[in-house]
Amino acid sequence: MATKTTKLTANHWGVGTAEVQDGRIVSIDGHHDDPDPSPINGNVADSLNGRARILRPAIRKSWLDGNPTAVARGRDAFVEVSWDRALDLVADELNRVRSTHGNEGIFAGSYGWSSAGRFHHAQSQLKRFLNTIGGFSYSEGNYSYNAALVMMPYIVGPFRQHIAQATRWTVIAEHSELVVMFGGMAMRNTQVSDGGVGTHRMRDNLRKCADAGVKFVNISPLRTDTDAFLEAEWKPVHPGSDTALMLGLSYVLWSEGLMDEAFLARYSVGFDQFEKYLSGDADGTPKTPEWAATHTGWAADDVTDLARKMAANRCMISVAAGVQRTDYGEQALWMAVTLAAMLGQIGLPGGGYTIGYGVNANVGNMERLFRWGTLPQGKNPVANVIPVAMIGEMLRNPRGNYTYKGETRQFPDARLVWWAGGNPFHHHQDLLRLHHAFQSPETVIVNDLNWTSMARHADIVLPVAAAQERDDFGAGKSDNALVPMQKLADPPGEARVEFEIFHDLAARLGTEELFAEGRSADEWLRHIWEETREVGQRNGVALPDWETFHAGDVIKLPDPSPHQVFLSDFRADPVAHPLPTPSGLIEIYSETLAGFGLPDCKGHASYFAPRDLSADEGELFLLSGQPKTRLHSQLDNGAYSLSRKIKGREPVLIHPYDAEVRGISDGDVVELFNARGRCLAGARVTDEVLEGCVFLWTGAWWDPDFDAPQARDRHGNPNALTHDERTSNLSQSPASHSARVSLRRFEGTVPEITVHAPPVLYSETD
Ligand SMILES: Nc1nc2c(c(=O)[nH]1)N[C@H]1C(S)=C(S)[C@@H](COP(=O)(O)OP(=O)(O)OC[C@H]3O[C@@H](n4cnc5c(=O)[nH]c(N)nc54)[C@H](O)[C@@H]3O)O[C@H]1N2
Numbered sequence: 001m002a003t004k005t006t007k008l009t010a011n012h013w014g015v016g017t018a019e020v021q022d023g024r025i026v027s028i029d030g031h032h033d034d035p036d037p038s039p040i041n042g043n044v045a046d047s048l049n050g051r052a053r054i055l056r057p058a059i060r061k062s063w064l065d066g067n068p069t070a071v072a073r074g075r076d077a078f079v080e081v082s083w084d085r086a087l088d089l090v091a092d093e094l095n096r097v098r099s100t101h102g103n104e105g106i107f108a109g110s111y112g113w114s115s116a117g118r119f120h121h122a123q124s125q126l127k128r129f130l131n132t133i134g135g136f137s138y139s140e141g142n143y144s145y146n147a148a149l150v151m152m153p154y155i156v157g158p159f160r161q162h163i164a165q166a167t168r169w170t171v172i173a174e175h176s177e178l179v180v181m182f183g184g185m186a187m188r189n190t191q192v193s194d195g196g197v198g199t200h201r202m203r204d205n206l207r208k209c210a211d212a213g214v215k216f217v218n219i220s221p222l223r224t225d226t227d228a229f230l231e232a233e234w235k236p237v238h239p240g241s242d243t244a245l246m247l248g249l250s251y252v253l254w255s256e257g258l259m260d261e262a263f264l265a266r267y268s269v270g271f272d273q274f275e276k277y278l279s280g281d282a283d284g285t286p287k288t289p290e291w292a293a294t295h296t297g298w299a300a301d302d303v304t305d306l307a308r309k310m311a312a313n314r315c316m317i318s319v320a321a322g323v324q325r326t327d328y329g330e331q332a333l334w335m336a337v338t339l340a341a342m343l344g345q346i347g348l349p350g351g352g353y354t355i356g357y358g359v360n361a362n363v364g365n366m367e368r369l370f371r372w373g374t375l376p377q378g379k380n381p382v383a384n385v386i387p388v389a390m391i392g393e394m395l396r397n398p399r400g401n402y403t404y405k406g407e408t409r410q411f412p413d414a415r416l417v418w419w420a421g422g423n424p425f426h427h428h429q430d431l432l433r434l435h436h437a438f439q440s441p442e443t444v445i446v447n448d449l450n451w452t453s454m455a456r457h458a459d460i461v462l463p464v465a466a467a468q469e470r471d472d473f474g475a476g477k478s479d480n481a482l483v484p485m486q487k488l489a490d491p492p493g494e495a496r497v498e499f500e501i502f503h504d505l506a507a508r509l510g511t512e513e514l515f516a517e518g519r520s521a522d523e524w525l526r527h528i529w530e531e532t533r534e535v536g537q538r539n540g541v542a543l544p545d546w547e548t549f550h551a552g553d554v555i556k557l558p559d560p561s562p563h564q565v566f567l568s569d570f571r572a573d574p575v576a577h578p579l580p581t582p583s584g585l586i587e588i589y590s591e592t593l594a595g596f597g598l599p600d601c602k603g604h605a606s607y608f609a610p611r612d613l614s615a616d617e618g619e620l621f622l623l624s625g626q627p628k629t630r631l632h633s634q635l636d637n638g639a640y641s642l643s644r645k646i647k648g649r650e651p652v653l654i655h656p657y658d659a660e661v662r663g664i665s666d667g668d669v670v671e672l673f674n675a676r677g678r679c680l681a682g683a684r685v686t687d688e689v690l691e692g693c694v695f696l697w698t699g700a701w702w703d704p705d706f707d708a709p710q711a712r713d714r715h716g717n718p719n720a721l722t723h724d725e726r727t728s729n730l731s732q733s734p735a736s737h738s739a740r741v742s743l744r745r746f747e748g749t750v751p752e753i754t755v756h757a758p759p760v761l762y763s764e765t766d
């Protein structure tokens with residue numbers, strides 16, 4: 001008789017309650033305690049059992065044949081081999097590369113979200129293993145808010161503190177009168193938080209704001225960047241022009257005597273240098289509302305009106321992380337701080353600014369109580385670290401120089417590249433260019449669940465178990481829920497958990513003891529749980545033993561600072577609580593940044609128009625935000641994700657006017673193209689997007705047709721079109737929201753999507 005059981009699992013998109021029957025997942029729903037569970041759960045069962053799962057270790061055919069350039073990476077067939085054979089090859093390659101080029105020749109930055117779980121975390125496992133054999137080159141920062149990570153310490157303080165100490169939404173409900181949101185507050189993004197979310201609080205907290213009568217202004221090219229219940233005023237802006245708009249707002253405050261001079265004097269430095277730029281004394285261009293209007297698409301009077309309202313009300317300025325994922329994205333951040341300082345409400349309940357609301361489920365809703373136990377990664381003796389979004393540059397220019405944080409640095413010469421838990425053919429820009437860059441390493445190794453576009457660019461592919469196929473526990477990086485992860489099903493085929501894979505490799509390389517310290521996976525889990533219990537005890541929180549916890553329900557700990565007001569200490573006493581900047585104050589002008597002498601980041605916030613890269617750039621702005629129906633590229637082949645596609649393509653939002661002049665109807669297959677690439681997508685004609693702007697969700701697996709012009713992507717991946725320039729020489733951050741494209745109806749035969757099925761596979765005996 002079939003036995004049905006209910007088990008718990010933790011995902012980045014929340015706690016899942018799974019129905020399991022005969023070792024297979026039947027369905028996954030949210031936890032009954034969660035007021036707003038994520039429908040992304042609806043993808044899991046199909047995706048885990050999908051055709052794209054990697055079932056056996058596989059080696060790229062030409063590479064195995066000893067003629068690695070015969071067929072390009074990303075186009076080749078694979079040969080399935082035994083685990084012993086695959087791991088022998090990996091060990092040989094590691095030995096060859098480190099003896100000829102040193103450990104710096106191994107690049108294992110391996111950026112990506114992988115999956116939840118404190119122990120079976122792909123990057124931690126990979127890095128711990130590589131540290132036992134002498135280390136590796138790596139990357140720092142992220143694709144999410146890298147410009148903020150680099151920029152904020154110069155002008156206010158570390159960005160992670162901004163997020164952790166963001167003013168709580170409950171405080172906003174009580175005290176704010178107006179919330180001005182650059183980049184909106186997309187509810188779809190608040191489904192997710194790195195490492196997991198116990199309770200989705202955002203919707204209820206925003207409802208409290210709406211019920212309290214707080215007014216919202218959504219300054220974004222997309223109306224649905226706020227949910228209807230907020231009744232936000234939609235004031236769309238041209239992508240990349242937020243800095244110009246904020247300058248126009250500042251000009252009104254300045255010229256109408258609405259700025260808080262006492263605040264500026266006490267809490268900031270350098271307003272006078274900025275003032276010369278604002279007034280036009282420095283460059284002959286006063287940043288008037290009329291000037292702002294020419295860059296933003298706003299009417300000058302609307303700029304004036306909004307500035308006056310901001311000065312007359314308790315006003316929170318919110319800047320979505322997406323706004324800094326643009327050309328010169330640092331400037332909008334600096335300008336938001338400058339504008340908020342001029343208003344003088346920083347540190348007051350419901351006033352000031354926050355960068356990063358909406359970037360995950362927890363910002364403004366929860367802060368972690370203490371550090372959870374985790375698998376230690378060990379020490380990396382190799383010091384070469386690149387900014388994460390320079391992966392393409394690094395592959396193209398081994399030992400080349402680049403500028404970063406005011407320094408000149410040198411890329412490593414990466415001979416072997418190893419990716420576990422991330423997908424550069426999802427996250428990076430200009431994928432055709434990346435495809436060419438990925439031809440240069442000698443060896444590429446990928447651990448993944450699925451035949452993603454990245455796995456297809458590997459020489460050695462190692463199939464791994466999914467989060468739902470292993471015992472672990474989840475505890476989000478910014479969350480306060482501890483979630484038992486109970487293995488729901490066995491991994492398919494010969495897929496294995498990463499700990500076992502690295503354990504076997506360490507045995508081949510003589511570092512088994514260093515890697516495993518004599519513990520099995522189960523013993524490590526208990527060890528890490530004990531560590532969590534100990535930190536809990538030190539913080540006055542009693543946690544049960546492993547058996548009780550792992551067989552039980554979610555444990556929820558309280559928010560340590562439910563009434564948090566960002567920078568309230570600093571406001572109360574800037575001498576006792578100085579900011580960690582050189583002056584201890586908000587740096588409206590930064591000597592440090594001015595001293596770098598960069599062309600694209602001056603000593604104060606400045607407007608630079610988005611790049612105009614070539615004549616074939618295209619006439620429409622292209623935006624590419626996070627998908628509602630999945631997490632990045634994860635679960636793209638799940639039922640919920642597939643249900644929203646149009647003729648199998650990713651939907652692209654097109655304004656009715658832009659559609660009409662091109663003869664495009666809702667539901668048509670369209671082709672987007674520019675100088676770099678092209679892709680197909682499904683037309684969704686809607687006035688929720690600004691005219692002149694199209695919006696294509698990220699995450700459709702890149703499915704290049706190498707026989708078509710520019711290897712046209714069949715599926716609708718925006719990174720077929722985005723550029724691989726970074727925000728600036730200061731932070732070298734991704735600028736994926738700044739691209740332009742042309743659009744037409746696709747007239748040819750619509751090709752099948754091939755990327756959700758495996759590549760051509762042989763077995764070694766064929
Ligand atoms: N155009 C454009 N591009 C963007 C963005 C944008 O706004 N526009 N946003 C950017 C942002 S903010 C981000 S964070 C990145 C996200 O980029 P990524 O984090 O790279 O995207 P994911 O799809 O989450 O990739 C995770 C991969 O890990 C695999 N995986 C899951 N669990 C495991 C595991 O246990 N072990 C192993 N080995 N693998 C596992 C999944 O199958 C998947 O292939 O994308 C960026 N790219």
Ligand SMILES: Nc1nc2c(c(=O)[nH]1)N[C@H]1C(S)=C(S)[C@@H](COP(=O)(O)OP(=O)(O)OC[C@H]3O[C@@H](n4cnc5c(=O)[nH]c(N)nc54)[C@H](O)[C@@H]3O)O[C@H]1N2
Nearest residue numbers: 144183189192222239240320321322359625626631632737
């Ligand atoms: N469901 C789901 N949720 C997610 C993720 C996911 O993959 N799926 N990914 C998570 C991750 S890793 C991250 S980093 C966060 C990202 O969180 P965000 O960075 O906040 O999200 P984005 O979707 O990149 O951008 C938000 C909005 O900014 C607007 N925008 C873009 N460019 C501009 C501009 O120049 N000016 C203005 N004013 N607006 C602009 C776009 O309309 C876009 O919808 O989301 C997280 N949440």
Ligand SMILES: [Mo]
Nearest residue numbers: 142143144145
């Ligand atoms: Mo992100």
